[in-house]
Amino acid sequence: MLAGKRILLIVAGGIAAYKSLDLIRRLREAGARVSPVLTRAGAQFVTPLSVSALAGEKVYTDLFDLTSEAEMGHIQLSRVADLIVAAPATADLMAKMASGQADDLASTVLLATDTPVLLAPAMNVRMWQHPATRRNLATLQADGVRLVGPNTGDMACGEHGPGRMAEVPQLLDAIRDALADGPLAGRRIIVTSGPTHESIDPVRYIANRSSGAQGAALAGALAGLGAEVVFVTGPAQVPPPPGVKVVPVETASEMLRAVQAALPADAAVFAAAVADWRVSNASGQKMKKNAGGLPVLEFAENPDILATISRMASGRPSLVVGFAAETHDVERHATEKLARKGCDWIVANDVSPGTGIMGGAENQVTLITAEGGEAWPRMTKEQTARQLAARIAGALA
The missing domain is CATH 3.40.50.1950 (Flavin prenyltransferase-like)
Incomplete structure (x- = not known):
């Protein structure tokens, strides 16, 4: 040992x-x-x-x-x-x-x-x-x-x-x-990570520009503190960390079902960049480019995983943490999201193109709680994960 x-x-x-x-x-x-x-x-x-x-x-x-x-x-x-x-x-x-x-x-x-x-x-x-x-x-x-x-x-x-x-x-x-053991020994925590892929046809899809690095780092940090981590991940660019139960999914609907199947849990952290919409008229065959015109895509709203879990009438995790990737007015939008979704914390960051955060090695977040916003310095995603894991451990203690 x-x-x-x-x-x-x-x-x-x-x-x-x-x-x-x-x-x-x-x-x-x-x-x-x-x-x-x-x-x-x-x-x-x-x-x-x-x-x-x-x-x-x-x-x-x-x-x-x-x-x-x-x-x-x-x-x-x-x-x-x-x-x-x-x-x-x-x-x-x-x-x-x-x-x-x-x-x-x-x-x-x-x-x-x-x-x-x-x-x-x-x-x-x-x-x-x-x-x-x-x-x-x-x-x-x-x-x-x-x-x-x-x-x-x-x-x-x-x-x-x-x-x-x-x-x-x-x-x-x-x-x-x-x-x-660590301070999270005996605790069960769900972490979602990566993007979701929503099919247009068998070879094309809609997705977000998420590598899954922050979610993977957080799952590893929580496991390192002794938690039993259920890691529900979309098609990420980074491998899952060791010591966690990996549940691979592709779409937002699959991710919601996987999260619900993993309950009950002491905490749930929704770091995944879930696509807001899916193509309701996705084709079962590859769409061909025709000279006659463009394909018409019809969209439907995906299930809101964070709000669904946050507003559960019974069996809700005692701590629900969401993420907010914003390109402007970061703290205002994240604070509004906290109230709208009904979660306990929001981890907000600025992912506008000049920051290099989306898909990069570093992150700079603001932790939004009922008490207000707490700006953290820019650091590696592993350091951000360890700091957030420590806060989660303190909240569950």
Whole structure:
């Protein structure tokens, strides 16, 4: 389970930091790579040299280290790991995470990540029981952060109670569980992707300019967080990700039937670029070009998959997410679509020709919810998928 996995280990300030040295050794024995981040307070308990020697990698300590930023910037550092572990996770670090502070490397990495996070709290019993810590803990758990410990026992300060960091075997088990399951373990999610093809005749069809890359990336990201993913895909240009149940379809009607057959589900994400219309008088034979005139195509409206699922009287997924590909007034059109379709979120993007997004490797989206629009920076479709998957995990937690 740990072989080949990359763990980003944050070591914060506390006497329990000595356990992190043994944790590094045990992780490496199991075949994992460990990239350590040592806070300034953590360096008061264990030295960068000892951490680096055990990890066999550079220790990252300073947010503004120009050498480190040139080799691996803090944004990249936050996203290359399979799991981020903070051990020990101090009350201060948890408070920063809960309030979204980013004033050092560790807190910045934790705020910039879309990777699953596991915390091993370690603090004085009174600090652990304080209402502020309990509020922060509730916020972090609602955000999808996993916990291991703390244990009850004697403290270095002489007090007794909950607050001792979990022992290394417990940490290893929790890391294995986090990598095996993820925050979406036990959740069933439907993802639609790719274009649909609506036949004109046996050799011609109507379609959208969708490669299916964003939907495939999202299905893979959700599966990576432990979800059971039913991937309903039209004729896409990219292969489906591993670890998902693939249901190939061609038309909008087939896609709707496949989605309905996949229910019940905890969430449904409609990333497919479904054709709005189909040819109602499609020919069973190839249409021939005649000198006498042009063929007359009659159109009918395709079923509205997003609205159909969003407005189900019973059995509706608790979270329904639609996509809106627009060429102008993106946020306005997407907000109107949110209300019109009855879904919970809309992921909107500008696919006008100058953006290079439709069929490209990058995306720039605005997440529309009942609270308004949240513009995300331009990034790869894989990064967009991981960020959206993390938000879905938080919403379902």
